[in-house]
Amino acid sequence: MENNRANQGAKTGYHHGDLRNALITAGVDLATDGGPARVVLREVARRAGVSATAAYRHFAGQGDLLFAVKIQAQQMLADAMERVAVAVPGAGGPGATAERRLAAIGRGYVGFALEQPGLFRTAFSHSLPAGEGEDTGWGGVTPPADSPQYRSYNLLTEALDELVATGRMPAPNRPGAEAAAWSTAHGLAMLLIDGPMNRLPDADRDAVIERAIDTVVAGLLAPR
Structure with a gap:
């Protein structure tokens, strides 16, 4: 169910051309489940339905993503x-x-x-x-x-x-x-x-x- 929700959110983000917010939303979901240690860029990208390379276009690295979720x-x-x-x-x-x-x-x-x-x-x-x-x-x-x-x-x-x-x-x-x-x-x-x-x-x-x-x-x- 969580993966379905994350993928649905990613599709919505793509529809509006806002991948960054879709990635942050996926990061918030991960943080909700397990705190800051769960906010991993590759997992956020996977939940958003994009490649890690696409995620790196919006976040310089792990710390940058975690700061946005923070x-x-x-x-x-x-x-x-x-x-x-x-x-x-x-x-x-x-x-x-x-x-x-x-x-x-x-x-x-x-x-x-x-x-x-x-x-x-x-x-x-x-x-x-x-x-x-x-x-x-x-x-x-x-x-x-x-x-x-x-x-x-x-x-x-x-x-x-x-x-x-x-x-x-x-x-x-x-x-x-x-x-x-x-x-x-x-x-x-x-x-x-x-x-x-x-x-x-x-x-x-x-x-x-x-x-x-x-x-x-x-x-x-x-x-x-």
Whole structure:
């Protein structure tokens, strides 16, 4: 069934003259099944119904392909976070809404890792586009706002800024808040999918997630 779906997608891509996207779609399917290690250029080409030579016209090599799939996985992660945040009710005023939105973004982040562990691992795999020797996207300070690779991070930044703007978070708590919130959510996600917490019963797992998120939010909002 997977091969049929991949071949159908390749035919659609050819019809529109967009082989690159057909190859990326095949790579996303492979990443979904087995993480970044499964994203092999020859297998992607086979699933798309083309030769490896044809695939090399669009990707310089394995790292280039994996980087494109990584960007797609990052976009899917950000979409999941955004869906949860948009569903937050607006009752209780702007400050309360901003607080619930931050918590929802955290739940969306961890929830994506649990539902799509292969894509989550791929989203944070070490891969670079062709011609780049090191990852300079962060610029030593903050990721660029217009980069799809960092959209999930920028959603977090916007949520934190909103907390300050509504008066819910004390301004002195704002510096470095991204690191505290992101590292907690990411570390928890990794413990749940690849660590000792992966055997927790669903109810216990959900309780751990809520407790961790509540603790981070409470810490960020507490006056110094």
